[in-house]
Amino acid sequence: DGGITQSPKYLFRKEGQNVTLSCEQNLNHDAMYWYRQDPGQGLRLIYYSQIVNDFQKGDIAEGYSVSREKKESFPLTVTSAQKNPTAFYLCASSIGLAGVSGTGELFFGEGSRLTVL
């Protein structure tokens, strides 16, 4: 089945620790994205990548880092510099960069819920 796989589904972290969320896609999509959702709010863009070895900051990139060494993979690291990391994190992909190649339809994974203890 083609799709996006995020792991882990649930993650607990102590303050001061870095954690890495995994995102893998087998849709052969060029573009990948990381969003954060807080209760009662919409999705806010953290980072996005159009091609391998290239990525751009979104609206709330501070305290996060990413890499794009393979087309299929776009891991997100939540660093200790992120002041309020408890949230639901969503990875998405699209055929091309949203609005540049096509309508920008995003395919989402099932999400990872991070809780800081």
Place this chain on the structure above:
Amino acid sequence: DQQVKQNSPSLSVQEGRISILNCDYTNSMFDYFLWYKKYPAEGPTFLISISSIKDKNEDGRFTVFLNKSAKHLSLHIVPSQPGDSAVYFCAAVNAGKSTFGDGTTLTVKP
């Protein structure tokens, strides 16, 4: 400043009736507008889209209307079904980025 707003946090309708979800935006540079549906603890799934050069797009029970002069779009679901109960997000696309509203929780009562 929030560029995409969904002013109604929740909407409740009777099964078989029409559901109308609204979305307002401020940036006239948006190229596409999309609606996504989301169930709890899952990722959103794409529902329907519309280009900024169109004013209507229909797909089965779902129709999206775009009023560019008012910077307003709406999603109509007719007839509404209990399985439509979910959170609906409006999203606007420009220059590689999608900007989302805060969502509207739709409840369809049997």
